[in-house]
Amino acid sequence: MTKSRITRDNLLDDVRRVVIKVGSAVITTGDGLNNAAINRLADQISILSDKGLDVVLVSSGAVAAGKQRILERTRRQRHNGKDMASRQAASSVGQGRLMHDYDEAFARHGKVTAQVLLTRSGLKLRERFLNARNTMERLLEWGVIPIVNENDTVSTRELEFGDNDTLGAMCLGLICADIFINLTSADGVFDKNPDGNPDAKPIPLIEDIASMDLEAMCDGKTNVGTGGMYSKLRAARRAAQLGVPTLIVSGKGQFDILAVLNGGAGGTLVLPDDRVVSNKKFWLAYHDNPCGSILVDEGAANALMTKGTSLLPIGITEVEGCFDRGALIFIKTADGNELGVGQTNYSADELRRIKGKRTDELAAIIGPTVSDEAVHRDNMLLDAAI
CATH class of the missing domain: 3.40.1160.10 (Acetylglutamate kinase-like)
Incomplete structure (x- = not known):
């Protein structure tokens, strides 16, 4: 209905x-x-x-x-x-x-x-x-x-x-x-x-x-x-x-x-x-409590909210917390405004090393990559009620 x-x-x-x-x-x-x-x-x-x-x-x-x-x-x-x-x-x-x-x-x-x-x-x-x-x-x-x-x-x-x-x-x-x-x-x-x-x-x-x-x-x-x-x-x-x-x-x-x-x-x-x-x-958004945060720049925030894109490493400005691949994390703006939650493809340590980098630079920094996206749009819920 x-x-x-x-x-x-x-x-x-x-x-x-x-x-x-x-x-x-x-x-x-x-x-x-x-x-x-x-x-x-x-x-x-x-x-x-x-x-x-x-x-x-x-x-x-x-x-x-x-x-x-x-x-x-x-x-x-x-x-x-x-x-x-x-x-x-x-x-x-x-x-x-x-x-x-x-x-x-x-x-x-x-x-x-x-x-x-x-x-x-x-x-x-x-x-x-x-x-x-x-x-x-x-x-x-x-x-x-x-x-x-x-x-x-x-x-x-x-x-x-x-x-x-x-x-x-x-x-x-x-x-x-x-x-x-x-x-x-x-x-x-x-x-x-x-x-x-x-x-x-x-x-x-x-x-x-x-x-x-x-x-x-x-x-x-x-x-x-x-x-x-x-x-x-x-x-x-x-x-x-x-x-x-x-x-x-x-x-x-x-x-x-x-x-x-x-x-x-x-x-x-x-x-x-x-x-x-x-x-x-x-299920993905609410099965667990987020264990860290990814802060993104204005361009990435706008793309996420208006275009429904995935989050690429180039749009990340800061990483908070300690988490492994597959963890549920907050996605926030640089001033701490929560945009939503998502399941990360990379650990906190890996994200700190590749934040702000282009996709073609990732392999040279961390070796073979699991994904071009830090968080895929299919594994993300914006405006989550956490």
């Missing part, structure tokens, strides 16, 4: 696959998991499934569930630590509890669930990404509800900020989803943080998320979750690049996904971009 045709009244038109992300603040309380919320979520997802839609659920809540379990069984308070090791340990305890509750909730509707634990680094290799896609395809073919979560026990950076919002956006490309629903503790997006600004106004529709200053808008996080509204909007920005609309809507209380999808009020609808990137470019 094109951007111009998407409205609140036709969100389910042509929709075959849905990714629903639910935050910790929705399915937990101060005492642990909120079984009423989990059951209500299972009720509504089961209805979508019965209507013939493939649904993937990306769920937070394992850390809170683990803390609850440890307290129940040991009466120890040490689990309240907020350091990485404590949170990962709590998650390893809570993951089983979370899946048990989901399994029972969906079983009431005759649905089978599957636990899928992923990390962004686990999807870094294209072969692993495609293997994960094949597994998800088979589960959906069988009518199973995949429940995806971060593999917190072994992850590092991923658990620190916006983990499952980022993971939810990655799942869009993994299953070629048609819509992204992000259930949160807030009733959609506001023009400023409503927690400290009683005059904050809701934004029911975002037509061009690429033009918004997300960092300026978002200055708060929920107490239980790790991402806050910033990570939800960043995930929506990524979804928009893939051509997928996003609904950011409250999952608290008597929330009703079906009513919102059928034209009901509430929440925020984020429209997709007019220019859609390929699944491969989407």
